[in-house]
Amino acid sequence: MSVGIDEISFYTSSYYLDLRTLAERQGTDPNKYYDGIGQEKMAMAAHDEDIVTLAANAALPIVERIGTDAISTILFATETGIDQSKAAGVYVHRLLGLNSRCRVVELKHACYSATAAVQMACALVARNPSKQVLVIASDVARYDLDSPGEATQGCGAVAMLIKANPRVLEIEPESGTHTEDVMDFWRPNYRTTALVDGKYSTKIYLTSLKRSWENFCEESAVRYGDIDYFCYHLPFGKMAQKAHSQLARVNKTGQTPEELAAQIEPTLIYNRLIGNCYTASMYIGLCSLLEQLNEDLTDKRIGLFSYGSGSVSEFFTAKVVSGYQSALNTVRHAELLKDRTELSYEEYLTLYRYPDPRDGGQHVIEPDTQGRFRLAAISDHKREYVER
Numbered sequence: 001m002s003v004g005i006d007e008i009s010f011y012t013s014s015y016y017l018d019l020r021t022l023a024e025r026q027g028t029d030p031n032k033y034y035d036g037i038g039q040e041k042m043a044m045a046a047h048d049e050d051i052v053t054l055a056a057n058a059a060l061p062i063v064e065r066i067g068t069d070a071i072s073t074i075l076f077a078t079e080t081g082i083d084q085s086k087a088a089g090v091y092v093h094r095l096l097g098l099n100s101r102c103r104v105v106e107l108k109h110a111c112y113s114a115t116a117a118v119q120m121a122c123a124l125v126a127r128n129p130s131k132q133v134l135v136i137a138s139d140v141a142r143y144d145l146d147s148p149g150e151a152t153q154g155c156g157a158v159a160m161l162i163k164a165n166p167r168v169l170e171i172e173p174e175s176g177t178h179t180e181d182v183m184d185f186w187r188p189n190y191r192t193t194a195l196v197d198g199k200y201s202t203k204i205y206l207t208s209l210k211r212s213w214e215n216f217c218e219e220s221a222v223r224y225g226d227i228d229y230f231c232y233h234l235p236f237g238k239m240a241q242k243a244h245s246q247l248a249r250v251n252k253t254g255q256t257p258e259e260l261a262a263q264i265e266p267t268l269i270y271n272r273l274i275g276n277c278y279t280a281s282m283y284i285g286l287c288s289l290l291e292q293l294n295e296d297l298t299d300k301r302i303g304l305f306s307y308g309s310g311s312v313s314e315f316f317t318a319k320v321v322s323g324y325q326s327a328l329n330t331v332r333h334a335e336l337l338k339d340r341t342e343l344s345y346e347e348y349l350t351l352y353r354y355p356d357p358r359d360g361g362q363h364v365i366e367p368d369t370q371g372r373f374r375l376a377a378i379s380d381h382k383r384e385y386v387e388r
């Protein structure tokens with residue numbers, strides 16, 4: 001029996017800022033963003049969107065297909081939790097009308113926790129193959145204005161149905177992991193934006209890749225040459241290029257720059273238009289590969305590298321299942337990205353600075369999002385979500 005991803009669906013806000021607009025305001029060369037970091041646009045959440053509404057919108061097509069009683073567990077991964085106690089997935093559970101027997105829990109470790117969730121989901125299914133687990137990764141990436149990280153913001157959510165004999169990807173059981181206590185990117189409870197030592201974080205990312213790969217080679221018989229495509233965590237597109245060059249160097253592959261690019265470029269297309277979504281980024285990259293590559297990927301092996309600052313990382317592999325194309329949400333994703341609205345710099349600032357009330361008063365939030373679900377109010381410190 002194989003276990004893996006049966007369906008994968010993502011959602012992002014209908015607003016974006018073009019990084020040329022940001023560059024103009026900052027007096028920066030736009031090529032620094034377009035070429036230097038490999039990003040064009042960054043998604044900005046509407047004022048009535050957050051990790052819950054993004055997540056519910058991402059999971060909606062899956063639940064509409066399989067029904068509200070079919071999911072046994074929701075594992076909700078996020079860096080941008082909205083509550084220190086209550087799991088955000090419980091709101092999603094209600095919005096989607098799921099059965100009360102479905103358990104829900106939230107997982108945290110920076111951008112890595114979605115991969116922990118996927119591995120835990122696979123273990124739950126391996127123990128009881130009749131179960132179907134919904135993994136959701138949802139984040140709103142925020143850095144300080146005028147900081148080097150500002151151009152690498154974004155927002156989005158991915159929902160993945162993990163089950164036995166999946167239709168899209170069989171996840172292979174071996175993986176290589178690396179954990180190290182470092183301060184490269186973190187967000188104390190009292191902050192809404194991340195603190196980051198940018199250059200150091202890219203260095204730690206690359207070291208973690210090397211260590212995870214070494215551990216993977218101890219655990220698995222799969223070698224570099226057995227892997228066709230590579231999906232890396234995508235804080236920005238250029239990071240994948242740095243990572244893939246490093247992995248090729250470690251393995252002394254002697255590949256040309258063109259050969260290296262061909263193994264990662266299809267994974268970068270969506271992220272370039274959405275920006276960093278922390279936990280969801282690598283899995284949006286996976287959607288990009290499966291949906292945008294004009295080639296049948298059946299039986300191809302994909303290497304996935306998940307990195308969460310702080311730091312925990314994991315390298316694992318998966319094989320594409322025959323007929324996977326019919327299980328994808330390609331058209332829906334294309335429409336989502338096509339129908340977005342570009343923001344002016346002033347509109348971006350208004351969304352960025354939109355009040356986050358903390359006084360316990362009654363705060364009604366005007367409708368704005370194009371998604372099915374929205375945050376309608378924050379009253380008595382309680383968040384109220386509704387269907388639009």
Ligand code: CAA
Pocket residue numbers: 029031032033035036037111148149150152185196197198199201202205233234235236239276278307308309
């Ligand atoms: N035309 C073309 N390229 C240009 C250029 C121009 N006019 N100007 C600069 N560039 C290039 C630079 O040469 C550089 O390329 P290399 O990295 O290949 O040398 C690139 O553009 C970036 O330029 P800088 O290094 O000067 O950029 P910066 O210091 O202002 O910021 C950053 C870069 C540190 C990554 C910053 O975006 C940042 O802090 N981001 C947030 C942290 C982050 O994403 N870290 C990644 C690892 S941690 C992680 O993965 C977890 C997570 O999700 C956050």
